Amino acid sequence: xxxxxxxxxxxxxxxxxxxxxxxxxxxxxxxxxxxxxxxxxxxxxxxxxxxxxxxxxxxxxxxxxxxxxxxxxxxxxxxxxxxxxxxxxxxxxxxxxxxxxxxxxxxxxxxxxxxxxxxxxxxxxxxxxxxxxxxxxxxxxxxxxxxxxxxxxxxxxxxxxxxxxxxxxxxxxxxxxxxxxxxxxxxxxxxxxxxxxxxxxxxxxxxxxxxxxxxxxxxxxxxxxxxxxxxxxxxxxxxxxxxx
Amino acid sequence: xxxxxxxxxxxxxxxxxxxxxxxxxxxxxxxxxxxxxxxxxxxxxxxxxxxxxxxxxxxxxxxxxxxxxxxxxxxxxxxxxxxxxxxxxxxxxxxxxxxxxxxxxxxxxxxxxxxxxxxxxxxxxxxxxxxxxxxxxxxxxxxxxxxxxxxxxxxxxxxxxxxxxxxxxxxxxxxxxxxxxxxxxxxxxxxxxxxxxxxxxxxxxxxxxxxxxxxxxxxxxxxxxxxxxxxxxxxxxxxxxxxxxxxxxxxxxxxxxxxxxxxxxxxx
Numbered sequence: 001x002x003x004x005x006x007x008x009x010x011x012x013x014x015x016x017x018x019x020x021x022x023x024x025x026x027x028x029x030x031x032x033x034x035x036x037x038x039x040x041x042x043x044x045x046x047x048x049x050x051x052x053x054x055x056x057x058x059x060x061x062x063x064x065x066x067x068x069x070x071x072x073x074x075x076x077x078x079x080x081x082x083x084x085x086x087x088x089x090x091x092x093x094x095x096x097x098x099x100x101x102x103x104x105x106x107x108x109x110x111x112x113x114x115x116x117x118x119x120x121x122x123x124x125x126x127x128x129x130x131x132x133x134x135x136x137x138x139x140x141x142x143x144x145x146x147x148x149x150x151x152x153x154x155x156x157x158x159x160x161x162x163x164x165x166x167x168x169x170x171x172x173x174x175x176x177x178x179x180x181x182x183x184x185x186x187x188x189x190x191x192x193x194x195x196x197x198x199x200x201x202x203x204x205x206x207x208x209x210x211x212x213x214x215x216x217x218x219x220x221x222x223x224x225x226x227x228x229x230x231x232x233x234x235x236x237x238x239x240x241x242x243x244x
Numbered sequence: 245x246x247x248x249x250x251x252x253x254x255x256x257x258x259x260x261x262x263x264x265x266x267x268x269x270x271x272x273x274x275x276x277x278x279x280x281x282x283x284x285x286x287x288x289x290x291x292x293x294x295x296x297x298x299x300x301x302x303x304x305x306x307x308x309x310x311x312x313x314x315x316x317x318x319x320x321x322x323x324x325x326x327x328x329x330x331x332x333x334x335x336x337x338x339x340x341x342x343x344x345x346x347x348x349x350x351x352x353x354x355x356x357x358x359x360x361x362x363x364x365x366x367x368x369x370x371x372x373x374x375x376x377x378x379x380x381x382x383x384x385x386x387x388x389x390x391x392x393x394x395x396x397x398x399x400x401x402x403x404x405x406x407x408x409x410x411x412x413x414x415x416x417x418x419x420x421x422x423x424x425x426x427x428x429x430x431x432x433x434x435x436x437x438x439x440x441x442x443x444x445x446x447x448x449x450x451x452x453x454x455x456x457x458x459x460x461x462x463x464x465x466x467x468x469x470x471x472x473x474x475x476x477x478x479x480x481x482x483x484x485x486x487x488x489x490x491x492x493x494x495x496x497x498x499x500x501x502x503x504x505x506x507x508x509x510x511x512x
Binding site for chain 2: 050052071076078084086087088089090093094096097098109131132133149
């Protein structure tokens with residue numbers, strides 16, 4: 001059974017169709033990349049899966065139920081992690097925000113929560129920075145912390161919105177390597193522009209531009225071996241060939 | 245100096261100054277990290293409409309100002325949650341209309357000669373016993389709420405989108421922060437006046453932010469700085485016979501200048 005099942009989903013905003021007739025199944029331990037132009041509806045689709053936007057037409061089921069029921073099984077890493085860098089908050093406190101459904105003490109944090117947060121930080125290789133101010137980290141390090149925050153709730157699915165948008169190339173690689181490791185136990189969904197990077201790691205690609213087009217990556221393997229890096233145009237040509 | 249402290253109104257002024265400093269240190273921290281400084285300015289000026297209304301109807305000033313300020317806070321919260329992109333326009337509008345209502349109603353009050361300036365620039369020497377009770381109660385309420393809901397307030401302030409996703413009622417906490425800000429602004433008007441209240445809510449807070457690694461630490465540090473600046477400002481005010489509000493703000497601003505200077509020198 002797919003853990004995310006989207007059928008005939010449409011969504012409009014101000015009478016304008018943003019998404020139309022979307023069908024998508026995500027299986028356990030998929031590494032799905034959602035690509036597409038700006039304004040094509042990628043973020044809207046994420047918000048529908050996360051239960052932030054109401055469903056207007058069609059249906060979404062996560063783990064066989066409506067999205068609002070299973071929020072704690074989905075970890076989310078939001079797009080921009082470079083805002084509010086002056087905010088006086090320690091790395092560990094950011095991670096502790098990820099806790100949900102645990103019994104909370106009257107004030108402060110429970111010991112188990114702290115242990116769990118440190119564990120999540122260790123998973124992304126950031127445990128040394130637990131007591132640093134979040135603003136003192138680099139963009140890539142901060143993104144790891146956000147991933148740790150999402151991992152804190154032990155999600156079955158991890159959804160990332162443009163995780164490498166403002167990170168240098170080396171940092172991007174590390175993030176994707178990390179996601180690949182996590183993918184051994186967790187389903188990963190990434191919205192991204194870095195098509196050439198994501199090709200190396202994703203197992204499925206969905207192109208969203210109002211409508212959704214599937215691409216199974218196995219057929220592209222030949223292309224992968226040709227060269228390490230190729231431009232988006234080449235790839236789109238390849239996809240076009242596949243559709244027609 | 246000692247005999248000075250034996251005067252009731254001086255004692256009241258000191259107690260009021262400290263209570264307001266602590267409240268504005270805590271709430272100012274929330275205002276600054278939530279980027280609500282302009283909102284707080286809007287609330288402060290709208291509150292003048294409440295002062296005018298209270299004078300006109302013969303009600304206690306604190307009551308009138310509080311009701312007006314809280315209503316302003318609720319309206320601002322509703323606007324920011326629904327039409328964020330038009331927020332500045334609406335706040336500017338409330339800012340001006342609130343002031344205008346206050347001015348007109350005070351003009352219309354027969355025989356009322358109260359010092360307009362005292363609301364604009366504070367009148368800490370005129371603090372009464374009941375004012376102090378009001379301030380102490382407010383500080384206790386703020387302390388309780390901030391301690392009890394610290395994690396939710398932290399999450400909403402740091403990353404409201406994520407907080408929403410984790411099932412925290414962002415709208416409620418946002419409104420709560422604005423309402424507490426409104427009440428804090430009302431008591432701070434008594435000490436530094438509505439024109440200078442923004443400085444009290446931002447200058448000590450800014451220094452504290454730079455020195456803190458947690459929001460809690462920032463609140464405590466702001467409260468401490470604010471208290472020190474207020475005491476020094478009051479002393480200058482007494483010593484040179486100048487307006488207390490302006491004196492407190494100038495002490496704060498000078499401290500900020502020193503802080504930035506030292507920071508710069510250390511970097512070199």
